[in-house]
Amino acid sequence: MDVSAVGRQAGVGGSERMILQVQNGHPQIARRTRSSAALPISRLKCRIALGSTCRRVAIGVRAAVRPEEAKKVGGRGEALRRSTVDRPQLFVGLPADAVSDCNTVNHSKAIAAGLKALKLLGVDGVELPVWWGIVEKEAMGKYDWSGYLSLVQMIQDTGLLIRTSLYxxxxxxxxIPLPQWITAIGDSDPSIFFTDRTGNLYRDCLSLSVDELPVLHGxxxxxxxxxxxxxxxxxxxPFLGSTITDILVGLGPDGELKYPSMAGQRNRKPSGAGEFQCYDKNMLAHLKRHAEASGNPCWGLAGPHDAPGYSQAPDSAAFFRDVGGSWETPYGDFFLSWYANHLVSHGDQVLSMAGGLLADLPVQVHGKVPVLHPWSRTRARPAELAGGYYSAGGRDGYAxxxxxxxxxxxGVVLPGMNLCDGLQPEAMKASPEALLGExxxxxxxRGVGVWGENQSARGKREGLEKIKETLGKGAVGKFTYQRMGAYFFSPEHFPAFTQFVRSLDWTELPAEDLPVEGDAGIPLSVSASDTTNAREMQTA
Known part of the structure; x- marks a missing residue:
């Protein structure tokens, strides 16, 4: 399988011809030449060969033309500037392990070439995942940002913006584990973690019940x-407000504002609605106090006794049944209101803290809210209830x-914008499109800016069309496409992504930017035996 791409990045001083090769899933800028003729539009041509059949895809890419240069190249430059304003800003997520456990930049040459490829395509910026377990790994208050500082400098040098996700x-x-000292505390005091009704611990993040308890060395x-x-x-x-324009703060499991209700179905396709995560001693103590204050102390002994397990269908037990379910009883309303309000309070405290610390800087703070779409076409909406959103019975669970x-x-980040109703199993009674719209x-x-994300690049081609459709409605200001890696730059995916980028900027291309017959690319062999190397850049 041969893959190569040729692009021209234009400026008033001439155009730069860049040959992008994708080898083992890694982009490499193979050769640069200069031309004296200024080209107001860049072109990216991909040549993809499968066996003896070769197909060329010519893809228009927004040129890296500064506003003052655009005036000099005339009417097309003006149209170009309008097109970049009309569409949402587009970011691409960097590999989740872009910085290693040892605080060095992983696959630095591959990432550097990937950044140049994104810039050539006309992408605005990248999302940089920053992990607590790497930065504050060994001891409380002992920070090491060296790997991330190196990577941010590399991104700045490429001319891309950054959304930092602080997880x-x-x-x-x-x-990528939690900090070693957090794990050690959890070994001696497991109540700092979420717990389900059978006593299983969720060790991937701290329980929101300990937000204000001095459980971390005082x-x-x-x-x-x-x-x-x-x-x-x-x-x-030095980077805040110039290169780093947005900061997402982690709010819980997977960085999202939710309970880890699907923890029992990790690495499996969900078959149930999940379980309530209210059984660590601090959550139970809070529930007990709330029940006593409401005049119903018996309601504070535990979570719902008639809720199904992780892998059981929602209607297999009484609590989530659409008709006559316990969620409709006074007890159900008491518990679900408490459970959801506890999550709201956690989100308020973390976002208030982050907003206060960064209020004087020209950056936007964000949090991520999950799209819990399984069973969203039912009255009970059990996946949302278990995740902490009281949406049952027509309630607005997100107000x-x-x-x-x-x-x-x-601002809020909403993932799952590539999900299509038509691709959901009918048995799951899911409508991600309707839920996302809601x-x-x-x-x-309420005037909250919305930033979109896709769930994963490893999906159906229809997902890119769904993203484009959603962005076209004008309700999303910025979008992050997840995530750079071996699959992202593969022949199965990269040409489709470049077509997607083009579609955000133009309704049609000028004649001079259409494919040129006989303009050859440079073939580069990618063999099936390279699977191990192709996984070098993670796609998580």
């Missing part, structure tokens, strides 16, 4: 998160959360 959870793929998690963010501010201050984001001046309306009504 306080761990990752299983790639393996400090609360909120205090520790605040110190982490302050250290980030101090170390990256209170949207008000929190608005009050703290934060969520966007809740945040838009």
């Amino acid at each position: 306080t959870h761990s990752s299983s793929d790639p393996a 400090r609360t998690p909120l205090q520790v998160y605040s110190s982490l963010l302050q250290s980030f501010r101090d170390n990256f201050h 209170a959360m949207a008000e929190v984001f608005a009050r703290n001046g934060c 969520m966007m309306r809740a945040f838009n009504r």
Whole structure:
């Protein structure tokens, strides 16, 4: 399989011809030549050969023309500037393990070439995942930002913007643990982690029930998160507002504002709605106090006894049944209101802390809210209930959360914008499109800026069309495409992505930017035996 690409990046001083090769899933800028003729539009041509059949895809790419240069190249430059304003800003997520456990830049040459390829395509910026377990790995207050500082400098030198995602959870793929000292505390005091009704611990992040408890060597998690963010501010201050324009703060499992309700179905396709995560001793103590204050102390002994397990269908037990389910009883309303409000309070505290620390800087703070679409076409909407969003029975489960984001001046990141109703299993009774629309309306009504994401690049081609359709409605200001890696630059994916980028900027191309017959690319062999090397850049 042969893959190569040729592009021209234009400026008033001439055009630069760049040959991009993709080998083992890694982009490489193979050769540069200069031309004296100025080209106001860049072209990217991909040549993809499968066996003896070769197909060329010519793709228009926004040129790197500064506004003052665009005036000099005439009417097409003016049209070009209009097109870049009309569409949302487009970012691409860097590999989740872009910085290693040893705080060095992983696959630096591949990432550097990938950044140049994105710039050539006309992408605005990249999303940089920053992990608590790498930065504050060994001891509380002992920070090491060196790997991330090197990578941010590399990105700045390429001319791309950055959305930093500051994650306080761990990752299983790639393996990025929590800080060692947090794990040690958890070994002696497991109540700092979420717990389900059978006693299973969710060790990937701290339970929101300990937000204000001094369980971390005498400090609360909120205090520790605040110190982490302050250290980030101090170390990256030269980049804030210029290169780093947006900061996402982690809010829970997978960085999202939710309970880890699907923890029992990790690495498997979900078959149930998940379980309530309210059984660590601190959550139970809070539930007990709330029940006593409401005049129903018996309601505070535990979570719902008639809720199904992780892999059981929602209607296999009484609580989530659409008709006559326990969620409709006074007890159900009591528990679900408490459970959702506890999540709202956690989000409010973290976003308030982050907003306060960064309020004087020209950066936008964001939080991520999950799109829990399984069973969203039912009355009970059990996946949302278990995840902490009280949407059953026609309630607006996102109004209170949207008000929190608005009050703290934060934007919201909504993932799953590539999901299509037609591709969902009928048995799951899911409508990600309707749910996403409902969520966007809740945040838009309150003036909260929406930033979109796809769930994964490893999806159907229809996903790119769905993203384009959603962005075309004008309700999303910025979009992050997840995530750079071996698959991202593969022949199966990269040509489709470049077509997607082009479609965001133009309705049609001028004749001089259409494919030129006989303009050859440079073939580069990619063999099936290179699978191991292709996984060098993670796609998580």
